[in-house]
Amino acid sequence: MHTPTVRQRLASYKTTELRADLSRLSQGDHRALVKLADAADLLTSAFYQQAWSGAPALRKQLREHAHLNSTAADELRLFELLRGPWDRSRDNEPFVKGVPAKPKGANVYPEDMDTDEFARWVASLPPEDAARARGFYHTVERDAGSGELKLVPYAQAYAEYLEPASKLMLEAAALASDRSFSTFLEARGRALLSNEYLDSEVSWLKISHASALEAAIGPYETYEDELFSSKAFFEALIHVRDFESTKELDRFTQSLQMVEDHLPIPAQYKNPKLVPPPIVVVNQVYAGGDTSAPLVAAFNLPNDEEAIKLAGSKLTLIKNVQHAKFDSVLLPIARVVLRAEDLEHVTFPAFFNHVLYHEVCHSAGPHRVLDSNDTVRSHLRDLHSAFEEAKADITGLFAAKLLIDQGLVEDITLRQFYTTYLASAFRSIRFGLAEAHGMGQAMQLAYLLEHGGFTYDEGARVFSVDVERMTGAVESLTREIMLIQGDGDRARALEFRDKYGVLAECVREAVDRLEDVPVDIEPIWKDIEELRAREE
Structure with missing residues (x-):
């Protein structure tokens, strides 16, 4: 099979301006958007550290060389678009010379760890630590001295990026015009430092339908964890609400239980008391972190089953x-x-x-x-x-x-x-x-x-x-x-x-x-x- 050049790979993605109607936003909202975009850039750096141990250094190298010639500039552009040196549309084929195969466990587990070693280690842990080992918000690392596996909370592992991102989110909260949105930003900013995300997930679900701003910021999707699909990766999706389209779709939230009741499966597999998710239609103004092409066109969050059990979920459509x-x-x-x-x-x-x-x-x-x-x-x-x-x-x-x-x-x-x-x-x-x-x-x-x-x-x-x-x-x-x-x-x-x-x-x-x-x-x-x- 013909191996395409970097320029040919880039040609597969149509450069497109994405715009939103900012007319309903206050000046404070405008300033808050800039701070959230800056926080998103920091979460992009955190994501690269999560994704592969060599990604931060390679990204730095590509940036340093980008001004030298068009080929180097194209490599950097594709690297940023695909969030790494692998072409996802061609089964993760590397497009940067010397790059190894994409690690199944990304960089949230030791690259030399196999699933059997992980299972034995988890079985030796107390129940709370075993849950963290299988959970969203802790990396698994190898102790430099003993070589044994150990847990490291995200707040510690990525403090270099999360601490300034938290500060920016708190500053954005002080500028945003809607109090419920500010409450979410405050809770999420604190969560980046405490590693406790449950309260901020609930506050995200409580953002008012009157808020002109929407954002999903933090560790969410688990696709990059190809070993267990359990570790969440950092991302930031920043939006302006489309009030008219949201109103048109509100009626569909009431249909979910009816769909569940008619599913072609035995009754014991069905949920008799589904909580219909609210639906929000937005237009995207920025994205960072785990946001590789293909761009997400919609999402249903949170992914944390405990948060869903406590407060349900919310569906966001990016028009x-x-x-x-x-x-x-x-x-x-x-x-x-x-x-x-x-x-x-x-x-x-x-x-x-x-x-x-x-x-x-x-x-x-x-x-x-x-x-x-x-x-x-x-x-x-x-x-x-x-x-x-x-x-x-x-x-x-x-x-x-x-x-x-x-x-x-x-x-x-x-x-x-x-x-x-x-x-x-x-x-x-x-x-x-x-x-x-x-x-x-x-x-x-x-x-x-x-x-x-x-x-x-x-x-x-x-x-x-x-x-x-x-x-x-x-x-x-x-x-x-x-x-x-x-x-x-x-x-x-x-x-x-x-x-x-x-x-x-x-x-x-x-x-x-x-x-x-x-x-x-x-x-x-x-x-x-x-x-x-x-x-x-």
Whole structure:
């Protein structure tokens, strides 16, 4: 296979200005945004230290060389875009000379530690330390003297970055106009230093719907931990609320229990008392930390099961990012992989709403193993993220039909949902099968092709939807994934991944024909650039 140059890899990402309406913000809010962007930059540095022991030094080297020639400048730009020296869209292939394979445990475990050593060590710990070893907010390091494994809280391991970030967040809290948002920033700023995040997660969930500013700042996602999917990595997503779009989607929060009640799984796997997550629509103005391309278009947080149990979760949809992805990536993909007569069924409302259902459906189904208090995450371990993304995707399609049947969605047809999702499947697969969304999508696509929901025309080399078969396939796949999760059956998950987590030849050939279509966007944060310039 041809190995692309750095410049060719960069060409896969369309440079896109992301803007937001700042007209409702006070001058204090403007200044708070600049401080939060500065804090986000510090969390980017913390993330690089988490991701790989060699990342901070390599980043410094690339920065020092960037002014020498265009090749060096391109390497730095791609490194920052992909948050490291590995091309995620090509199964983590290194694009910087001399870089080793991406470590499975990132830099939150010793690179020479294997899972057996970790299991023996955890078994020797008192219960509280064992929980921390498996939890979100402590690194596992090797003692320099004894060589034994030890726990180090994030607040200590990344103090160089977290202490100034905390200070900036407290300063931003003093400037922000909405008191509930300030309360979150204060709590989160203190959490960076105390390593106790539960209270600040709850305060994030209590940000008022009247707040013009939104932000998710701290350790959240676990995708980079490919050993156990348990360590959280630092990120910062800074937003301005879209009040009109948020109001339009409020009604969907009330539909989650209805979807749960109709899931195609036995009653013991269902949650009879789901708390519907509030939905917030925002436009992004800056991002830092664990924010590699492909850009996140929506998220459902927190991930901490204790916080969810205490206060529920919140769904955030990032509208300007979604529009950019739809226009620059999804429509061009559809023109290549779908029949010409099906292009009219690829619509932004179908894309936007399926992303909404995907995120809402992270809350659906079993989160703990049946007849056990163990989390699904603790049983599926490294497979958890891919199966969770697949679950949310396919259950989102199941929910779409249910909402249409109930008369709750009147302006989007089932064919539009299915056809838009088919085009979007190729968008996700191009992120690479080493990435959770890519693997989750590959498993779904292979299953749906096998069961006739999607069909392939060998002569025309295009894909299409069989709506009737698709409906049955969506239901059976939803059941299959949820039962694997609810049973905590890692062996069955492995068998399913090995069977379906591969690309059929027709899919590979279609992906190859997408060479000139962007994989994702490269954001330019013009609002923050202008606000920073005003501060100088």
